[in-house]
Amino acid sequence: MELGKLIVFTGPSGVGKGTLLRAILEKYPELEISISATTRPPRQGEVNGKHYYFVSRDKFEAMAAAGELLEWAEYAGNYYGTPRTPVEEKIQLGKFVILEIELVGAREINKTFPNALRIFVLPPSLAELERRIRDRAQDSEDAIARRLDRAKIEIDAADEFDVQIINDDFDIALLNLEHAIFSPGIY
Numbered sequence: 001m002e003l004g005k006l007i008v009f010t011g012p013s014g015v016g017k018g019t020l021l022r023a024i025l026e027k028y029p030e031l032e033i034s035i036s037a038t039t040r041p042p043r044q045g046e047v048n049g050k051h052y053y054f055v056s057r058d059k060f061e062a063m064a065a066a067g068e069l070l071e072w073a074e075y076a077g078n079y080y081g082t083p084r085t086p087v088e089e090k091i092q093l094g095k096f097v098i099l100e101i102e103l104v105g106a107r108e109i110n111k112t113f114p115n116a117l118r119i120f121v122l123p124p125s126l127a128e129l130e131r132r133i134r135d136r137a138q139d140s141e142d143a144i145a146r147r148l149d150r151a152k153i154e155i156d157a158a159d160e161f162d163v164q165i166i167n168d169d170f171d172i173a174l175l176n177l178e179h180a181i182f183s184p185g186i187y
């Protein structure tokens, strides 16, 4: 039986998902953010076991083959996946667990957790999205181009989600996220 709640949090790269999650976690430290495994190299300041579990492709493929991932996908040339056990254990303990994942993985979760709350974050415009990715100054030109191509596909799928939040004014987006998580009935 599901006691807690699984929350899928999706949106194009650079839209502000990580920033929104850091802010909501500060206000509600009892929320759990799942830590994914990835084959992407760490960015400056990223810590293994905190932001991601940084693993080799061989290790990732072994985890997927052993059924240790709740979902996984390839994104911009790297694998990303959700370790299964911590999520299942925390839901059993009644916790709210947030998965910050891309579209393919979000669709996969529909099958395993049909009751999950699915939230999609939209940028005010594609131009603003590109500006945010560039201002973050963390990705190569190639990685930025791949993220922008993927962004268009993801934005087209926003209607598949239960809630859409436009991250224009940050404080308003944060309030909308808070409402979606804690008062889902109003949507």
Ligand SMILES: Nc1nc2c(ncn2[C@@H]2O[C@H](COP(=O)(O)OP(=O)(O)O)[C@@H](O)[C@H]2O)c(=O)[nH]1
Binding pocket: 010, 011, 012, 013, 014, 018, 036, 037, 040, 071, 072, 073, 075, 080, 081, 082, 083, 100, 101, 102, 103, 104, 105, 106, 147
């Ligand atoms: N399917 C899936 N996607 C993930 C997972 N972890 C992260 N992602 C997504 O992978 C994409 C790339 O993440 P990242 O390289 O950190 O770049 P950023 O979103 O631009 O900061 C984002 O859309 C993340 O939401 C995961 O465990 N599974």
Ligand SMILES: Nc1ncnc2c1ncn2[C@@H]1O[C@H](COP(=O)(O)OP(=O)(O)O)[C@@H](O)[C@H]1O
Binding pocket: 011, 012, 013, 014, 015, 016, 017, 018, 019, 020, 132, 133, 135, 136, 167, 168, 169, 170, 173
């Ligand atoms: N509402 C907002 N207005 C302007 N800039 C924002 C807003 N939300 C986030 N940002 C900035 O956009 C950039 C990308 O945010 P980030 O949280 O890394 O995105 P994501 O996790 O979705 O890839 C960061 O530099 C962040 O400070």
